[in-house]
Amino acid sequence: MLRYFRKTWEKKREREKEKEKEKEKEKEKEKEKEKEKEKEKEKEKEKEKEKEKEKEKEK
Structure with missing residues (x-):
């Protein structure tokens, strides 16, 4: 019985870790998007x- 609970608990922990990794990836993607937006603004x-400058040259 204890083995069963241990296994299920370990699986649950693994799933939680995977979810955390996914969240981190999402955060990274968001950061990249923000950087891209900033670059666009600079452009x-x-x-x-x-x-x-061209307008001033024309004058």
């Missing part, structure tokens, strides 16, 4: 600066 800012 947009650079484009705006370029446009402003």
Whole structure:
């Protein structure tokens, strides 16, 4: 009987560990998405600066 409980408990622990790993992966993905968004924002800012420079040159 005790063996049965031990095995089920171990399996449960393994599943919980797997869930934790999945959560960590999700967090990493979210961080990557945030980084990508920041890069996009920077690119947009650079484009705006370029446009402003061109406008000033035209004047």
